[in-house]
Amino acid sequence: MDAPATRTTCPYCGVGCGVLVARNADGTVTVRGDTEHPANFGRLCSKGSALGETVGFEDRLLAPQINGRRANWNEALDLVAATFSRTIAEHGPDSVAFYVSGQLLNEDYYVANKLMKGFIGSANIDTNSRLCMASSVAGHRRAFGADTVPGTYEDLELGDLVVLVGSNLAWCHPVLYQRIAAAKQKRPQMRIVLIDPRRTMTADIADIHLAVRPDGDVALFTGLLAWLADHDALDRAFIAAHTNGFDDAVAVAKALSLDEIADQTGVPADELRAFYTLFAHTEKAVTVYSQGVNQSSAGTDKVNAIINCHLATGRIGKPGTGPFSVTGQPNAMGGREVGGLANMLAAHMEIENPEHRDRVQRFWGAPRIASQAGLKAVEMFRAVAGGRVKAIWIMGTNPVVSMPEVGLVEAALKTCPFVVVSDVVSETDTLRLAHIKLPAAAWGEKDGTVTNSERRVSRQRPFLPSPGEARPDWEIVCDVAQRMGFGKAFSYASAAEIFAEHAALSAFENEGTRDFDIGAYAGLDIAQFEKLAPFQWPSPSGQARQRSRFFADGQFFTADSKARFVATLPKPETRTSDAYPLVLNTGRVRDHWHTMTRTGRSPRLSQHLAEPFAEIHPRDARRLGICDADIACLSIGAGSVLVRAFITPTQARGSVFVPMHWNGQFASAARINCVVPSTTDAVSGQPAFKHVPVQLSRFDAALYGFAVLREKPAASDADYWALAKCRDGWRVEFAFASAARDWRAFAAELFGCSIDADILLYQDATTGQKRFAFFADDRLAGALFLGAEPVRVSRDWAVDQLRADFAQPRSRLAIIAGRPGAGGTDRGATVCSCFSVGINQITAAIAEGCASVEAVGQATQAGTNCGSCRAEIKKILNASCRGAGVNSLGGEPQPASVLPSAAAAI
Structure with a gap:
């Protein structure tokens, strides 16, 4: 009999979603969103939905070790x-x-x-x-006197204007994105502005996208402060009664003209005017910011430039208003x-x-x-x-x-x-x-x-x-x-006892002088701790439930109880050069998390993006001689990485984006922070991951490869390899600087088979293609595809062959052909991880008359669970209407001729 569900919290991003977890009789775990949790009300993202796939005991550290021996x-x-x-x-x-x-x-x-x-x-x-929140902490302390987040998630739904700064909310905090998208659907007059150098999936719900230059945020919001002052959009009563430093901050802000702001931000003056006017005239405005703000050598100034605009308009502490920092980790x-x-x-x-x-x-x-x-x-x-x-x-x-x-x-x-x-x-x-x-x-x-x-x-x-x-x-x-x-000081009997002490310390000699106070829980025992429901602080002892927002009364945690304006002026940006002409920006992808120690265990989460990549603008790629699905080398000084090239106009010219996730267990040379120097914000000490001048070049591969195999392979000596877990086995991408090798022996070693095993082999001397399929007990042990160009084999179709029956020898020919035989199907590159729906299934549904994301969902289930792929489905719909192809990363439509390599190789 299945055990009753356990009410717990998702271990991924800072949204803090509630989940219900049930252990099934067969040992598996079922995870669903907790409809009673006020963070998500039952919603989950793709990572949360796949949590049950990450709790197995394989690859666990099971005992202490001293210098490699068990202890x-x-x-x-x-x-x-x-x-x-x-x-x-x-x-x-x-x-x-x-x-x-x-x-x-x-x-x-x-x-x-x-x-x-x-x-x-x-x-x-x-x-x-x-690495993710220190600049927010420093900015809060400078402005408020304490590290206080003023608002609540509800404000993101109540605001008439939501400004998203340096935050790909759709992929990095998907449940908050879903809440905002649902609010906008109910109130179409709600306006959303995205401020980001990249046109990310979050742009799908944005009315305005300001493609700000990397680290241009200080200039943009300093300019907004000056605009508010010049256009009589200030709350002068709030400023006079509850703040200090306004005159100095405005004087510094007015030193820059609108044209200078446009030059420093890369945003045309007319777009700046449109945004500034919208902010000035919208009373309920909330500004959500994340790593694009924090992970900068000017991160703290960015935070204070944003806060200045909310203090100047008194838009803080009230429903639907305020600066809102969303945290990266749980x-x-x-x-x-x-x-x-x-x-x-x-x-x-x-x-x-x-x-x-x-x-x-x-x-x-x-x-x-x-x-x-x-x-x-x-x-x-x-x-x-x-x-x-x-x-x-x-x-x-x-x-x-x-x-x-x-x-x-x-x-x-x-x-x-x-x-x-x-x-x-x-x-x-x-x-x-x-x-x-x-x-x-x-x-x-x-x-x-x-x-x-x-x-x-x-x-x-x-x-x-x-x-x-x-x-x-x-x-x-x-x-x-x-x-x-x-x-004596560490003789705790339970986590409940520690939590009670933590709560007691928060209330100790507090008397309302400090923001963090959860003294109401200082007397909690184990039984009460077990039943503890989600609560928001402050929650002081002996008082009725207090406010959910801070600063509505204009009282802050500084010595004089007034907020502080901080004068911010853009600093000279980190310059590119002839040697390092592109700006690297790092970040997250939709289905992976940090360094993949958890998400790398889930086959479902590796379907969407199975290898490290670099987003490159088409003009930059042409100039550098890089084609879609080539292997690209990013370098700075002695550090370098190898990643797949993904060419997309959603990436700004002069910039390149690479995810942060891949480690030495899943790729040969993809630790992107090899090329990120230890430049930090002078106030917060937070590193700058978003603005790194780098060199980009094409790796001259003599041979590319792709393999699916039943057992996890041993380490490879390939110049480039990227490993991902898949249904019933593993998949690997390869690139080699030299084609001189005994490839049959390589394949046999890769699959853990005898070189004389049951094998099907194809070679074409003209094209350089080589294909090997090893079988054991009428099942595919592994297949290796090699070629002089990126291998054009549908990855998801190849993965599906690991569960197929090959008792009939003729059926094995499809493996060598690299495509389904008569009557076979190919889902195409995965778009919806929750239900393993591929791009071919979505385009087929569109061809049959599905004209909306909802209709595609009804036909295929894509986008009907976590909703994280809805923006990608919408792009496929738009591309189909224009008769163009789309790549598997869900970027802007590309010419159909690009589709085979991009969809196959990434």
């Missing part, structure tokens, strides 16, 4: 505690560091921060949220609340404030408290490289892929005397450098809380037993703390 927990934890203690005794508390993660729960974060700042006595704990907000950043204390208290330090130290009963900010992420790994940090503990993150300048990070960890890594999976680029590997519990096994982008705390509840010897992160940290001599 028991006592031995491993004794060594961690002893080495950290000895290092601190010999070199001081700043010689050790923790690098933690937005994948941790609040309770994990809380004890790690408590141990480092209150008992070790250093602030050398930072989080990978530094618990980036929670990490900020517990003090997971190196420059903050717990409960939003300030490390530079002696009263706050004294308060936290007294509450914890700590022997010492960190007296100054610690090393931020980039600084931390530089300190490891320089030998100042001699022992580091990395928890639940993969910095050898996700940090900028990953070559330096990798080299630093290789030379560090003591590296501890707690993780879920058995292999990551970072884990292989660890002296001590500690098996952590995964989503589905962990028990605790997370906080989403609208300040809503939700429970993550376990529904699976932890495999092997895996343990919750908070338990691991507490066991080390006890071995270091801090037992």
Whole structure:
């Protein structure tokens, strides 16, 4: 009998969707959206919908390891505690560091921060949220006096104008995109402006797309402030009563003319006027921003330039208004609340404030408290490289892929005397450098809380037993703390006990002076914790439910309770050069997450985009001699990557976009942060991932290849390879600099077969094509397709052949032909991951009369679950109306002659 559903929270982006998970009698897991959760009301994106495919126990780290050998927990934890203690005794508390993660729960974060700042006595704990949210934190603190997100998700639906800045919401926060799209459908007069260098899928619902130049946001919003002042669109009463610094900010803003703003942003003056006029005349305006704002050397100024415009118009704290930062990770907000950043204390208290330090130290009963900010992420790994940090503990993150300048990070960890890594999976680029590997519990096994982008705390509840010897992160940290001599302060019996202490600290000597207060939950016991429903802070003790928005009363958390305008002026941008003529922008794709340690396990999520790629404008591609589906090389200095070329007019000229996800387990040379330098925002310390001058060239491949195979292949010596899990097996893309090789032997080794196995072989000396199909027990063991050009075989059709019956020898000829035989079907490149609907099925439905996204959905199911592919379906519809082809990435229509290579190879 199937178990009852467990109510928990999705572990992906900062939307914090509620999910219902049921364990089925056959061991599988079914996931659906929780209709009662106020973040998503039952909606899920493709990643959330596929969560059940990522909870298997294969590839898990199952036991502690010391220098590659299996160890028991006592031995491993004794060594961690002893080495950290000895290092601190010999070199001081700043010689050790923790690098933690937005994948941790609040309770994990809380004890790690408590141990480092209150008992070790250093602030050398930072989080990978530094890479995505630090500029928002800094901007909030400069303007509001605290890291306070003013609004709620409801504001995105109530606003008459929603401005999306540096945010591909359709792919990166799909449920929020769906909420906005549904609101616009109900209220067509609602206006949406997208400000982004790329024409992303989010543009599908935008009335205006401002293709701002990379890092042009400060100029754009500084210009908006000046426009508001010049056109009598200010709330002067609010400014006078509740703010400081307005005159200085406006004086700086007016130093730039509209033409200068147009020149610096790349947005024509008439488009700027249209946007500025719309903002000035729309009282209910909300500005949503994400990594395009934060991940910049001017990220904090971008945040304050946006906030300035809302303060100037009094559009803050009211329904349908305000600046709204959406977080990247599931618990980036929670990490900020517990003090997971190196420059903050717990409960939003300030490390530079002696009263706050004294308060936290007294509450914890700590022997010492960190007296100054610690090393931020980039600084931390530089300190490891320089030998100042001699022992580091990395928890639940993969910095050898996700940090900028990953070559330096990798080299630093290789030379560090003591590296501890707690993780879920058995292999990551970072884990292989660890002296001590500690098996952590995964989503589905962990028990605790997370906080989403609208300040809503939700429970993550376990529904699976932890495999092997895996343990919750908070338990691991507490066991080390006890071995270091801090037992009394870390003798928690449950996650509920930690959460209650976290809540009590938020209320300790608060009296309404600090924004973060969840004191109402300080007395929570285990039974109450188990039943805890999602709630939004502030939620102080002994009071009726308070406001869901901040600042409606004009009271801020500065010394004089007034908000601060921050004068912002565009800084000189990072210049391209003859050597590095293009600007690299990195980011996410629809169906993958961070460094793919979770999503890479799902066949469904690899259907849409199965290999790393670079989006290149057609004119740039022609100039560089790069064709669609070639292999492109991006380089800067000593760093370089190889990725598939995807040519699309949605990419701005002079720029190139590459996803951040691919790691050493899934591609030969696609860690894009090899070419991203460690340039950071001077205020926040956040790295700039969105504006990197690079060189782009064509990799001169002598031979391309594609393979499907039943078993996971061993590492390949191909110059380019990209691996993806698929239904019933694996798929691999190849490119080789030389065609000189025994390809039959290569194929046999790839498939794990004898060279004399049951094989079908085709070679064409004229075209250079070679095709091999190995069979075992009337099933396809593997097929390899090679050619001088990118292989034009339908990937999804080839994957389907792994489950086919080939008892009839004649049926095997279709494999060598690379296409269905008589009566066979080819779905084409996947558009809808939820239901595995391909482009050929969608175009067939359109040909049969489906004239809308809804009609296509009724005919094929595409777009009827998470809705993330609806924008792509709409583009296919538009292209069909014009008689053109579309590529498999859902970009703008391209000539039909491009379709075979683009659809087949990507």
